[in-house]
Amino acid sequence: MKKLAAITVILLIGSAIILSFKTETAKVNTTATLPKDSVGSVKAFISVYKVLMSARCMNCHPSGDVPLQGDDSHLHTMNVKRGADGHGMYSVRCSNCHQAENTRGLHMPPGNPKWGLPPANMRMVFQGRTPRELALQLLDPKQNGGRTKAQLIDHMANDALVGWAWHPGDGRTLPPLTRPAFAAQVRAWIAKGAYAPGADAK
Ligand code: HEC
Ligand code: HEC
Numbered sequence: 001m002k003k004l005a006a007i008t009v010i011l012l013i014g015s016a017i018i019l020s021f022k023t024e025t026a027k028v029n030t031t032a033t034l035p036k037d038s039v040g041s042v043k044a045f046i047s048v049y050k051v052l053m054s055a056r057c058m059n060c061h062p063s064g065d066v067p068l069q070g071d072d073s074h075l076h077t078m079n080v081k082r083g084a085d086g087h088g089m090y091s092v093r094c095s096n097c098h099q100a101e102n103t104r105g106l107h108m109p110p111g112n113p114k115w116g117l118p119p120a121n122m123r124m125v126f127q128g129r130t131p132r133e134l135a136l137q138l139l140d141p142k143q144n145g146g147r148t149k150a151q152l153i154d155h156m157a158n159d160a161l162v163g164w165a166w167h168p169g170d171g172r173t174l175p176p177l178t179r180p181a182f183a184a185q186v187r188a189w190i191a192k193g194a195y196a197p198g199a200d201a202k
Contacts, residue, residue: 034191035192036192037192038195040188041188041190041192041194042195042196044185044186045135045195045196046131046197047177048185048186048189049131049134049135049197050175050177051177052126053126054173054175054176055070055071055072055073055173056165056168056174056175057126057162058073058126058127059073060117060118061118061124061125061126061127062125063127063128065081065117065120066080066081067082067117068127071173078092080092080094082117082119082120082123083120084120084121085119086117086118087117088116094115097109098110098111098115099111100112102167105170106170106171107171108169110164110168110169110172111169112161112164113160114161118145124143124144130202131196131202132197132198132199132201135189135195135196135197136196138152139152139194139196149190149194152186152190153183156183156186157186157187163179166178166179
């Protein structure tokens with residue numbers, strides 16, 4: 001009888017250890033600590049890049065100081081310029097025309113409470129950047145608004161102005177991925193090591 005009790009105790013302890021080990025590995029798998037994988041990381045970034053270079057994102061991340069408009073990303077009409085704070089110059093302020101919400105109808109001003117370009121002292125240019133250049137720029141706190149990698153993920157996944165791109169108002173096309181799919185690729189890019197594509201990547 002004593003022997004049986006001892007075996008039962010040992011079995012119980014054993015399964016408790018196995019169980020706690022199992023929950024431990026499950027925990028690890030659900031956090032972002034994927035093993036480093038440069039090929040997978042670069043592949044994820046190329047998907048991210050396609051969204052960043054789509055008109056809905058690039059039109060506010062131009063190489064010059066004039067915002068861009070439309071699916072063909074032409075220069076904003078009506079002499080609109082970035083200005084120091086990104087919200088316009090002199091009396092031509094973004095909020096003169098851009099409201100907190102999209103104005104309905106074709107060619108009407110889109111809207112968001114934060115509508116504006118990045119400021120003149122941190123221009124966050126996407127237009128014309130190769131995948132490698134843009135990846136390195138996004139990861140550099142001196143060029144990305146002082147963001148850590150976690151804050152960069154959060155901005156792309158949750159920021160309301162970024163989210164406007166998926167509710168852009170009448171007549172404007174959407175980015176090539178849904179927002180959740182985009183956020184998943186951003187996370188995979190960073191979790192797998194935040195690698196920048198090679199210089200020849202397109
Ligand atoms: C209406 C203009 C506007 C649109 C549209 C827009 N952005 Fe931005 N973006 C900004 C401004 C302004 C900032 C700087 C504000 C800040 O740092 O929070 C910024 C900053 C960023 C940053 C952080 C800085 C950096 O470059 O590392 C990222 C990433 C970003 N935007 C991604 C996107 C993506 C992705 C889209 C499209 C899905 C998008 N943006 C669409 C205006 C815009
Ligand atoms: C005089 C009015 C006016 C002012 C001021 C103005 N905009 Fe616009 N903006 C518009 C109109 C109207 C459209 C829509 C054009 C269309 O769809 O053909 C537009 C479209 C845009 C788009 C294109 C969105 C897209 O993805 O197609 C961006 C980006 C933009 N404005 C940024 C700005 C920024 C940034 C400022 C301030 C620096 C600004 N605008 C100031 C009237 C204005």
